[in-house]
Amino acid sequence: MVLLLPLPGLAAQVPVSCNNTVSDDETLNAAVASSSVGDELVISGPCLINSTIRLRGQRAYRGGEPSGTVIRQANGANLAALMASDTWLDAQTYTGDPVSIKNLTLDGNASNNTGRATDGIVLMSWNSTVENTRINFMRGSGIRLTNTNSAGKAIVNTQVNGRIVHNFISDSGLHGVYVQDSGNSVTDWDLIDNWIADSGASAIRMENSAGWKVRGNHLYGVGQTAIVAQRLFGTTLSDNYIEGFGEGATAGTWAGIGATVQGDAASVISDNKIFNFGGEPNTASRYHYLSISQVNYGAGFVSVTGNAIRGIGSTRSTGLNYEKGGGTSLTVVSTGNLVTGVATSRNVGTGVTITTGQ
Numbered sequence: 607m608v609l610l611l612p613l614p615g616l617a618a619q620v621p622v623s624c625n626n627t628v629s630d631d632e633t634l635n636a637a638v639a640s641s642s643v644g645d646e647l648v649i650s651g652p653c654l655i656n657s658t659i660r661l662r663g664q665r666a667y668r669g670g671e672p673s674g675t676v677i678r679q680a681n682g683a684n685l686a687a688l689m690a691s692d693t694w695l696d697a698q699t700y701t702g703d704p705v706s707i708k709n710l711t712l713d714g715n716a717s718n719n720t721g722r723a724t725d726g727i728v729l730m731s732w733n734s735t736v737e738n739t740r741i742n743f744m745r746g747s748g749i750r751l752t753n754t755n756s757a758g759k760a761i762v763n764t765q766v767n768g769r770i771v772h773n774f775i776s777d778s779g780l781h782g783v784y785v786q787d788s789g790n791s792v793t794d795w796d797l798i799d800n801w802i803a804d805s806g807a808s809a810i811r812m813e814n815s816a817g818w819k820v821r822g823n824h825l826y827g828v829g830q831t832a833i834v835a836q837r838l839f840g841t842t843l844s845d846n847y848i849e850g851f852g853e854g855a856t857a858g859t860w861a862g863i864g865a866t867v868q869g870d871a872a873s874v875i876s877d878n879k880i881f882n883f884g885g886e887p888n889t890a891s892r893y894h895y896l897s898i899s900q901v902n903y904g905a906g907f908v909s910v911t912g913n914a915i916r917g918i919g920s921t922r923s924t925g926l927n928y929e930k931g932g933g934t935s936l937t938v939v940s941t942g943n944l945v946t947g948v949a950t951s952r953n954v955g956t957g958v959t960i961t962t963g964q
Contacts, residue, residue, distance in 0.1 A: 617644030663703020829854025869904020901933020
């Protein structure tokens with residue numbers, strides 16, 4: 607006897623129309639609540655919201671074209687985020703199911719929402735995608751991937767295998783893309799071919815970069831360090847174009863790429879272009895164009911090859927900076943890098959071995 611199981615329901619396209627009124631978030635959230643697994647919510651705008659759009663897992667959220675689907679934060683709403691994973695909003699301690707977001711514009715309306723550092727998208731969902739979105743005028747970060755729920759508690763599982771691709775993120779008060787990871791959860795994502803402009807702190811800040819591919823991103827107008835990549839572990843940072851960094855009013859030691867290293871696996875930093883077209887404007891700051899500042903434990907290994915660094919000739923600049931910090935040792939294959947226009951071409955700290963490889 608053959609047992610016939612019922613077929614799952616077919617996924618549907620769910621049209622959602624906004625009216626540019628503050629009831630639009632209610633319309634959007636009602637459509638999300640009534641949707642089924644596998645559905646694609648197709649949003650037409652403009653949408654004006656004064657509560658966060660809840661992202662249920664195993665669903666897609668799509669506009670027709672970014673300029674035609676604009677989701678804007680209403681004056682004085684002061685939201686935590688314009689869109690957020692349901693697991694994050696509900697303070698769960700596990701990552702959410704995958705979501706897909708594409709072809710939207712998110713407008714944080716920062717000048718009329720001064721009471722909170724609003725993020726554009728907060729994801730606490732694994733295997734998720736953000737593609738072809740425009741995220742503008744957030745007082746917080748454009749996209750925040752986090753292992754920490756809205757109540758401040760970390761998840762107990764992993765949050766891996768996502769993609770952030772072909773987005774334009776501009777005018778973020780904090781970071782363009784922020785990977786917030788107090789544990790070891792948000793690993794093995796792709797951050798590829800994005801444009802990130804005018805970030806108050808970092809264009810890309812990764813508290814955990816293990817297994818990540820950060821490739822082909824174009825970064826400019828950066829207040830502090832352009833790419834912060836902590837805990838390198840099988841990480842690739844390649845083909846990124848950094849026009850400038852350390853352009854804000856806060857004094858410090860800023861880098862085009864600033865990394866720390868784990869002691870178990872090797873990583874690659876290659877073929878990046880790191881410049882400072884806006885000069886090195888803060889005379890109280892130091893500028894390290896590519897810096898490995900710390901091995902977190904054990905022996906670190908990094909291949910740094912084929913990068914093009916061109917400074918402005920100041921006395922406060924270093925091209926390549928290699929230090930082991932508190933780790934046992936750091937071995938760097940450092941070869942084929944073009945370094946010019948800096949006071950110190952390469953600084954090699956105690957316990958660091960430089961090699962040309964095989």
